[in-house]
Amino acid sequence: MAEYKVIFHIDENNKWNLLLKNVSNLLNATDGEKVYIEVLANSEAVKYYDISQDLNTDIEIMENLYKKGVKFVACNNALTAHDIKKENIIEFVDVVPTGVLELVKKQNEGYAYIKP
Amino acid sequence: MAEYKVIFHIDENNKWNLLLKNVSNLLNATDGEKVYIEVLANSEAVKYYDISQDLNTDIEIMENLYKKGVKFVACNNALTAHDIKKENIIEFVDVVPTGVLELVKKQNEGYAYIKP
């Protein structure tokens, strides 16, 4: 059984649909295999996690992916820079202090990097 | 003799000129060395492979790179999503079922990732 570890990086809101499609396709293609997928959002892309804003966030698809094991993560520097309150972000989103450091750490752990 | 393995990722059609330039420069810089270069197109970027469309595809440059060993690959999910028939894509383009999985596999094999 193959094992795959991937971190997706997103920093533009207009890439979310493409990213979620990419993640879905990857999950479908690796059904039955060991897969670790993390989605790391920084810069303006963290706004998509904020349900008090009107960015047409597709929570249903995200929750579906989350239930299949996908981790959604926000950069806290970006949350602060965009005045986003933690109580407003989707509940299953994790927060890390610094998004770019998370990208480095995961690659050091053998995660492949994909920027849609 | 050094050995280089690289996968270029493209998912936007307006990046093709830059990407092909990057690949040419890399080939020139590694003349006489062992180089494995793969170009993986997914999302709308697969349209560039479709010669029935009018995207000013520079087949001559692509063929020149192909003859020097560059692999051009299309994501089948993207071909389907954009209603592209396999008989219309450039003959030396390979098709993989899922582009993002290809990106992961190649990185697992030690390929560097570059997104122009």
Next chain:
Amino acid sequence: MAEYKVIFHIDENNKWNLLLKNVSNLLNATDGEKVYIEVLANSEAVKYYDISQDLNTDIEIMENLYKKGVKFVACNNALTAHDIKKENIIEFVDVVPTGVLELVKKQNEGYAYIKP
């Protein structure tokens, strides 16, 4: 003590502010640790290094990062393509013959790749 090695890739001038912010955040987050950060600019992004042009280059921030160990590097192919004279680029910027080859070499040395 952890050790981090990162190469940031930039090929669009409108990404410089975001990139410099990313680098600053990474430095802040890894204070006291061993960190190697390189910023590799190719394509039009090398124009930002040219102080004879009017791209609102934030030399102060760059110099501050440089003094903290960040390496700024330009692709010579890109300098040539954009008619940029070496005497016009910021003095602490290094030049490599081929930017994409630098991206590959660094990843081969264990550098993580980040494209803001």
